[in-house]
Amino acid sequence: MLRLKRILDKYYKEYDFQGRMQHDPILFPHRYRNALDIETSSFIASCLAYGRVDLFGQIIGRILSIMGHSPGDFLMEFNLRRQRRLFAGIKYRFNENDDIVCLLYLIHKIVRRHGSLEHCFRSFYRSDDRNIGQGLAGFVGSFLSIDTSPVYGSNIRPPGLLQFFPMPACPVGRPDSGSACKRMNLFLRWMIRSRDIDFGIWKGIPADRLVIPLDTHIARISRCLGLTSRKSQDWKTAVEITESLKKIDPEDPLKYDFALCHHGIAGWCKTCSETTMHRKCVFRSAGSW
Numbered sequence: 193m194l195r196l197k198r199i200l201d202k203y204y205k206e207y208d209f210q211g212r213m214q215h216d217p218i219l220f221p222h223r224y225r226n227a228l229d230i231e232t233s234s235f236i237a238s239c240l241a242y243g244r245v246d247l248f249g250q251i252i253g254r255i256l257s258i259m260g261h262s263p264g265d266f267l268m269e270f271n272l273r274r275q276r277r278l279f280a281g282i283k284y285r286f287n288e289n290d291d292i293v294c295l296l297y298l299i300h301k302i303v304r305r306h307g308s309l310e311h312c313f314r315s316f317y318r319s320d321d322r323n324i325g326q327g328l329a330g331f332v333g334s335f336l337s338i339d340t341s342p343v344y345g346s347n348i349r350p351p352g353l354l355q356f357f358p359m360p361a362c363p364v365g366r367p368d369s370g371s372a373c374k375r376m377n378l379f380l381r382w383m384i385r386s387r388d389i390d391f392g393i394w395k396g397i398p399a400d401r402l403v404i405p406l407d408t409h410i411a412r413i414s415r416c417l418g419l420t421s422r423k424s425q426d427w428k429t430a431v432e433i434t435e436s437l438k439k440i441d442p443e444d445p446l447k448y449d450f451a452l453c454h455h456g457i458a459g460w461c462k463t464c465s466e467t468t469m470h471r472k473c474v475f476r477s478a479g480s481w
Contacts, residue, residue, distance in 0.1 A: 196417060197440045203451035209389045212450075217241040218382055218389055222253050224271050227393050228264030231309045231383060232299060234391070236263070238379035239295060239356045243285055251284045255292070270300035270340050281322060291352035294343040298335045310383070310394050317397065323431060324380055324401050325360045326371060332357045360403075360427040372406040372430045381446055388450070399444045404437070406430040 213219050221234040233256055240248045258278050259266040276293050299309070306312040309331075316330025335357055341347045358371035370407045385399045386392020404410060409426045410433065419436035422429040437445035 193439060200440065200448045202400060203356060204447055206287065207388075207450045209450070213389050215245055215247070215388075217249070217252065217378075220249075220256060221382070221391070222389075223256075224263070226262065226264060227310075228268070228303070228308055229262050230391055230393060231264075232303065235299060235309060235379055235381050235383045236295070238375045238382070240284060240287070241365045241375055241378065242440050247409075248284060250349055251282065251292075251476065254282060255296075256280065259294045259413050264303070267296065267300045270296060270302055272297050273299075286355045288353045290343055291356070294340055294353050295356050297340075297343050298338050301338050302334060312439040313394070323403050323434070324377075324397070325403065325427070325431070325435075328360050328376055328380065332359055332376065334425075370427050372426050373403075374407050376429075377430065381449070385444070385446060387444065387447065399446065402429050402434070402446050402466075403427075404449055405433045406433065407453075410449070413452050 211305075213222065217237040218234070221230045222236045224230050224233055231477075236255060236360030237252050239373040240252050242248065256263055269277060272293075279289070279293055279296070282292055284292070287295075302312050303311060306315070312334055313327055313331045316334075317324065321327065336349060336354075339347050340353070344350070356413060358373045358376060360371065360373050360376075381402055382390050384392065384397045384402055387399075406424070406425060406429060411420075411429065412434045414420050414436075415423075420429050420432040422432055434445055437448050441447060
């Protein structure tokens with residue numbers, strides 16, 4: 193484990209945060225200074241951050257451009273009947289135009305009800321929770337409890353809307369429950385962690401309660417390194433990887449998200465299998481397989 197820590201620390205220290213940010217969805221909320229603007233633009237950016245960066249980046253940029261200089265104010269005062277036409281024709285992969293409009297409508301309802309996304313999340317998070325799972329489940333549930341009839345004509349939640357709101361828990365009628373919740377965990381990392389490119393504007397929630405944003409790259413490399421023995425790419429796997437990283441840095445385990453993600457994106461492990469490291473892999477001497 194000590195050898196693995198040395199290598200991960202090396203990649204963390206060498207990681208080009210400012211350079212990578214130019215190709216990361218966090219670039220969009222970094223345009224703002226007001227807390228409500230940062231968290232609302234972050235939520236939109238993270239919800240749409242799947243697929244190719246150049247494609248979802250265009251959609252995020254277009255939506256935020258329509259909102260003007262303050263997405264927080266725009267969403268606080270959002271008028272569905274009058275303003276939905278501004279977003280006509282905007283859709284992205286699994287998300288139809290109505291799904292994107294409904295996302296904005298739901299954010300509007302939450303910030304009007306709670307004052308901010310942070311206040312909504314904190315109403316479910318407890319300081320003695322082992323991680324942010326319960327808080328996240330309540331947070332997502334708040335969005336999904338809102339009547340969507342004004343957008344869809346009936347109170348429905350089509351697949352394109354549910355794709356924005358994965359659940360870490362297991363509510364009735366959600367076959368996708370137990371999701372790794374990559375994009376939600378990415379949003380929470382931005383809000384809670386206060387180092388590097390993350391904002392840390394939600395104070396008082398320890399960084400060690402965060403769960404790693406799990407994707408294919410992180411899952412594969414984590415299995416190679418012995419950080420998890422699980423094959424499925426779900427919430428339990430994300431938690432298990434995070435718990436393993438806590439053994440290396442108990443206070444800030446997600447600092448290694450950058451090193452692991454960079455290693456995966458760079459494609460240096462393409463010759464590694466799911467469970468076996470290639471003999472020339474840079475991490476080969478670090479793990480315990």
